[in-house]
Amino acid sequence: MGNDIKTILNEVDFLFCIKHIFKCFSTRKDKNNPLKELFTELLEALRKDKNVENKTQSRCFIYFVNEYLGNDAPNPKYQVTKKTLSNYYDKYVRNINNGAGNPKVELKDLIAHYLSYKNYEDFLNSTKKKKICLICITKYKKSFIITLIPILAIPFFFYYNYETSNCIVWNKDHYERTTCTTEGAISDTLYHIDIARFKKVVLTKNMEFFTEGVPNYWYGSNNQGKREFFTARGIHPETKRELDEITEYILEQEGLINY
Structure with a gap:
């Protein structure tokens, strides 16, 4: 961090640093890989947006492309396909080398704006909070130890227990909490799998594949x-790739329906 922030912080009081510390703990930026974040x-x-009814990755990105970016509108904010967005996600989050390029500045700005930042630069600058916190801790370390450690012990205890218990493991044909x-x-923080319903099955011709046109099974x-x-x-338990909804074409390929 530059000397400008150090100079500013030298002039602020302990109360400012306390408020900023709490902001830091609510920030999870990966400054080494901002596109992943x-x-x-x-x-x-x-997935938290109440306007998105289907929470699969595919449907979420379709909503973002069609509704937020307005690809179906005469004058969209930015023209991009759901597949391109999925490729960016696979490349930067899942580390899949799929040949996707770098997203344009306009797209990054629009994504950042959807996330309640002014633009992508504002998204990047939010990582400065952590550096400010480090300077605050250096300046008031003794006061922080006395004041904050007891206060933060309880939420950290619950957070640690949540993070270490909110995991699942595959067991033959289903996931189990572990x-x-x-x-x-x-x-499971990212995937939000309904492990009570999620099972691997062998499809047979007498199964009900669709209910009023809605698929009852997924594949991968x-x-x-x-x-x-x-x-x-x-997600598929082996590849960790998101599953797709079955289609009549897939069922025909598997010999489960005939035309």
């Missing part, structure tokens, strides 16, 4: 490329 926050925000220290466990390929089916939306 940008697209992670985008999907999280879309601690995050379990081998093979993944955090395992590490050997074999297509597998599941009873709810989520």
